[in-house]
Amino acid sequence: MTGPRLLAFAGSTRVDSLNQRLLDIAAAAARDAGAQVTAIRLRDFDLPLYDGDLEAEAFPARADELRALFIEHDGFLIATPEYNGSVSGVLKNAIDWASRPRAGESLIALPAFRGKVAGIMSASESPFGGLRGLAHLRQILGTIQTMVATEQVAVPHADKAFDEAGLTAPMPKILIPIMVARVVFLAGALRQDARPS
Template identity: 80%
Template sequence: MTQPKLLAIAGSTRRDSFNQRLLNIAAEAAGDAGAAVTMINLRDFNLPLYDEDLEASAFPAEADALRAQFIAHDGFLIASPEYNGSVSGVLKNAIDWASRPRPGETMVALPAFRGKVAGIMSASLSPFGGLRGLAHLRQILGTIQTVVATEQVAVPFANKAFDGPSLVDPMPKQLIPVMVARVAFLAQALRPDGLAAA
């Protein structure tokens, strides 16, 4: 049985981002759960804001490269800050570009997302841990045919929840391995050969 391949993405490009720290912890746990994890940084993709005219005239090479990363993986680990009650703009823009069809594909093909699984998480300074943003992210991913694991991780008071790269808040610390194990299992099961190989 081949390892499920997970793409790990933070919705914050800030240096020393709490969400990047959270993602690093989840990615390590996913490796322990038997998944092969690829970590990317959205800062490395020079994506313009999504624009249909730009898409029609010259689909950005960076958007194609990002889309190829999504296509090449069985599932995703996504950590996003909450911006004004929703997901970050940089994450939404990345998802918008990756969801667009390319020549020969129908509008509903969605090869970067359809039939894949995501584990979502958020670290926030607020007492709610980014829950409103997670609700929006779950809706967005569901709309583009991605299965979102029932478990999710919300880290409130993020400025106090970490000790350097380590998470010290006990509740999300205990939930992370549960969530990533679910994502790894579903990513394997949802592959075309997954049920036969499981």
């Protein structure tokens, strides 16, 4: 049986995003641990702000594509910047679109999230490493029926935590492979084709 499929994305669209750098390191670790990782950038989807009227008129094609990617994968690796004590708007918007039901689905079907697992991380220039944003992300994902790995990675003073070779902060370097191993294990255990028929 092949490894679980993980979708990796950051809640930052900035070209030199520290969270994107952190995510890339985690994605590489997940591949080393046997996962099949699909890395995407939310900026490529150019999603409108979620609007019920827009949804009723016509579900945006790019939102449909993103939702399909969520459905196809067994779990997620998500890095979020912390904006005013919470997650970024672009990340929340992507989650909101992906969580919306389509024709014939109930509000609680949540095929993009239910029964899946997420590993979450944050890089922040603050001394707290984005912990408040991670707490909000954990709550959001739990609400839409995604299990969040107990381990998480917070990189404080992130503007000084990377060099050309990668991450230099000692504690996050230790935690990334531990978190990733947990996500890969849980995603493999929870995925549909691993369940008894």
